[in-house]
Amino acid sequence: MKIRIYLFVFLFLALFAVTANAQEAMMNLINKDAKPVTDYTSATFKTTRVVIGQSCEIAPTGNLILVFSHHFGALNSGYENLYGLKQSQVRLGLEYGVTKWLGLGVGLNTLQNTWDGFANFKILRQSKGAKKMPFTLTIFGSTAIYTTKWADPTRTNYFTSRISYATQVILARKFGERFSFQIAPTYVHVNLVPSYDDHNNIFALGAGGRFKISQRVSVNAEYYYLFPKQIRSTPAYSTFSAGVDIETGGHVFQIFLTNANGENMETIVTQTTGTWWNGNIFLGFNISRIFTVVKPKAYR
Template sequence: MKRKLLLLLAFTGMMSVSSVKAQDDLLSMVNQDEKPAIDYATATFKSTHIVIGQSIETAPKGNLNFLITHHFGALNSGYENLFGLKQANIRLGLEYGVTRWLGVAVGLNTDKNTWDGSLKVKLLRQCKGGKHMPVTIDIFGNTAIYTTKWTDTQRPNYFSSRISYAVQVMIARKFGNSLSLQITPSMVHKNLVLTAGDKNDIFTLGGGGRVKLSQRVSINAEYHHLFSGQVVSVKAYDSFSLGVDIETGGHVFQIFLTNSYGEYEETYLTDTRGKWSNGDIFLGFNINRMFTIVNHKMPKE
């Protein structure tokens, strides 16, 4: 009898141990055979541009991003030109998030009074948890039309000659909290090129990335390689830009150095005239200001 009592005691003891354990795992009751939630990567980049080129980010749905882009003149242009401060290439852009996967944008650039309009479509979103996707993939299309007077009035000028197009595929991955990388193959089509030797379709391969220094500051870099034999009438170089992103509440400030004077895809990809080693470097900045146009609908009570 005594032994049995002991046994019973031991048993109850074990029971209570196991029930304590069960209490610690109370949450496992709701978590077992539960498919984990899909965890989408957010804020791969802080802005719609890595430095001067597009990133996979679009304005969030119902949000309008006002983007001011400013490139000064070349740093090596001497004191007479105040090292580029006297000169400016400015683009004013508006970017709207129609849905979570579609962004539309328009812009006006002081370089040859160029208007541009673009679409950015998110094809895949990086995620983990309930679903796995290693990268985010966007496709971007832009049309640019310059509107200054014809420089050569002696020849027949067609409206179509003013137009150029750019298409980019962006493949990006956010590696943890502080590193994001993107690969960007691009194609630019120009309806009119300077000489017969220049190609109308121009291919580049580029990419960029950012390293976060703190929650609100990151170092960003971007590079685009222009394959040789496509632009021959002028000396065009690969575009390289290096900058800092500073995020405050509603603004993202991007301050950078670049060898591209151009501010939209058709120019910086195919017509980068500056060379870093010559000091043809342009100081520039982007100011992103996000406005919420349509509030996100909160779940009903």
């Protein structure tokens, strides 16, 4: 009798397993039939800026990003300047995603009326699945031209003296859904430097990260270490910037504190004249708005 009951239970379970497994087996069939796909990591950083420096991201294909960056004056500028509220430094920028791997941008900075133009190339994209790649690699190249009047009009001035260049190799990785990190060795070439003691070729090492504290808010921080003894005639320091990214529907707001005065890579690296310790801190924000210019093929 006992055996019969066992047998019955066993058979029942076996039958149950077969019907439940029929659909699982069909799923296996699908999995075997499916072509392997590559899962590319998206949104390593929310915008093309970690805080003030470039992130590994480029504008999405066919999309135009309008970036409005604003820095107030230094906090240590005293009550006369309302601790920086009276002054402002602005950069208006446009970026466009030409292809998946090429982005182009231009910007106008109120600091020395500087125009900057750049291209960023996404060489490698972090991915898993069929194609595995542990990190994203973006190369950033920029040219900046300041257009204020010559400081000394009596000497012979060349147009090329207005130009400086920045190149960055940005290596980034998204570790899980919350945390992203990048390192960015940076090379800046300044055509004309103030004194014989100053180097024309300046090297810095950038590192930046993002930590998502909610679905739409993240804390970002960024450090650009300026290797010493390259700029001697003027004070020049490494920069540290920290802030919050807040994402709404079509905008990303970045609110931050930084000791960098400039807003383009050339000036961030070479013209940061004060430190956090002496109160040379600027309150700033970036507002990015994205527009779809060319729709994906299926929607044209």
